[in-house]
Amino acid sequence: MIHINENFLNLQDSYLFSTVAKKVAEFQKNNPDKKVIKLGIGDVTKPIVPAVIEAMHKATDELANAETFRGYGPEQGYDFLKNAIVENDFKNLGIEPDEIFVSDGAKCDCGNIVDIFAQNNKVAITDPVYPVYLDTNVMSGRSGSYNEKNQMYENIVYMPVNKENHFVPELPKTKVDIIYLCFPNNPTGTVLKKEELQKFVNYAKENKAIILFDAAYEVFITEDNVPHSIYEIDGAKEVAIEFRSFSKTAGFTGVRCAYSVVPKTVYGYTASGEKISLNKLWNRRTTTKFNGVSYVVQRAAEATYSQEGRKQILENIRYYQENAKIIKNGLIEAGFEVYGGVNSPYIWLKTPHHMKSWEFFDELLEKANVVGTPGSGFGPSGEGYFRLTAFGTQENSIEAIKRIKEIKW
Numbered sequence: 001m002i003h004i005n006e007n008f009l010n011l012q013d014s015y016l017f018s019t020v021a022k023k024v025a026e027f028q029k030n031n032p033d034k035k036v037i038k039l040g041i042g043d044v045t046k047p048i049v050p051a052v053i054e055a056m057h058k059a060t061d062e063l064a065n066a067e068t069f070r071g072y073g074p075e076q077g078y079d080f081l082k083n084a085i086v087e088n089d090f091k092n093l094g095i096e097p098d099e100i101f102v103s104d105g106a107k108c109d110c111g112n113i114v115d116i117f118a119q120n121n122k123v124a125i126t127d128p129v130y131p132v133y134l135d136t137n138v139m140s141g142r143s144g145s146y147n148e149k150n151q152m153y154e155n156i157v158y159m160p161v162n163k164e165n166h167f168v169p170e171l172p173k174t175k176v177d178i179i180y181l182c183f184p185n186n187p188t189g190t191v192l193k194k195e196e197l198q199k200f201v202n203y204a205k206e207n208k209a210i211i212l213f214d215a216a217y218e219v220f221i222t223e224d225n226v227p228h229s230i231y232e233i234d235g236a237k238e239v240a241i242e243f244r245s246f247s248k249t250a251g252f253t254g255v256r257c258a259y260s261v262v263p264k265t266v267y268g269y270t271a272s273g274e275k276i277s278l279n280k281l282w283n284r285r286t287t288t289k290f291n292g293v294s295y296v297v298q299r300a301a302e303a304t305y306s307q308e309g310r311k312q313i314l315e316n317i318r319y320y321q322e323n324a325k326i327i328k329n330g331l332i333e334a335g336f337e338v339y340g341g342v343n344s345p346y347i348w349l350k351t352p353h354h355m356k357s358w359e360f361f362d363e364l365l366e367k368a369n370v371v372g373t374p375g376s377g378f379g380p381s382g383e384g385y386f387r388l389t390a391f392g393t394q395e396n397s398i399e400a401i402k403r404i405k406e407i408k409w
Helices: 006-010 016-030 050-063 079-089 106-116 131-139 194-207 278-289 295-303 307-333 357-368 394-406
Strands: 100-103 123-127 156-160 178-182 210-214 240-245 258-261 267-269 275-277 337-340 346-350 385-389
Touching: 006 131, 016 357, 050 295, 050 307, 079 100, 079 295, 100 106, 100 278, 106 131, 106 210, 106 240, 106 258, 106 278, 123 131, 178 194, 194 210, 267 278, 275 278, 307 337, 307 346, 307 394, 357 385, 357 394
Parallel strands: 123 156, 123 178, 178 210, 210 240
Antiparallel strands: 100 258, 240 258, 267 275, 337 346, 346 385
């Protein structure tokens, strides 16, 4: 008899975004004449910039020539890309090329990283939170059972991020081993200042914990004193792994390329207390379970750091930043309580009249034909909130706000 991993049975409902997709598909089926504007999932709409496409074409042509053809590449990524990453993203921060691991997505890395940690580690997540951080630990057996009443897992430590604490999570009140942080935050669009992030680094050092820092949205940061990398924080190279992505930065959501940074100065411990390099473990996991990102895609990623590529990409980022401004200001004018949207492509709004998140989702879809993401899908502290994204077209962003303003909430 084949036995299953019963931890999967502890997962709640279906994956958030697949539930949203099903609801939207059903609405469109029943209302084929309605134009639905989708501002829910964080997928980009601007095409990949010319400088990057040119690099992809050139790399493709190389594969058609015997002299320049390439087969298997290094699982950790080609040196040309890792060197470009170090030079452009971590200059003067002490990160080395062999601490960079190129992958097919930050979502994959955030999920796969748990392979190198023991099952009995205590995990802390912000609440609300990107579902992957929580669900992968449920699958791995770290969550314990689910409490229907408070909508929390018994072995997970939740760090609320809400209006009451100004969207700055407090340090865990109980000792934890793994801390997930995502800033600029998905879904709230809020940020941590350097002094606030320093507190978490200090906590990790004092408790021999690890911070898993998702910096997928760092390119959207506009304010000073907001760190683009956790390695800007003193001591972080001893306690933090960082995840970066080309998806939102360069429009690679369909192309797939990202990387993780695992400093050689970050250690875990055996049950007997022996220090073990996490860089070594992640390298072993990568070479065993991953065959590397394609040469064509890595050349495309390298081109994002070229002078022309960077210029073109930042034009796209400014486009999305303008969308965020349009959405945020429009919601404020419509009387909503709104957060995020300044250093982030996400706008986080308080639902009107104490409306439940999914109730607001249905109302917005039915009355305005606009799709967003219910805050409760990101955790119990997300109840009563709602997320909209700035990754749509500017035309749709303007139209969506126009429709929302016309509704008497």
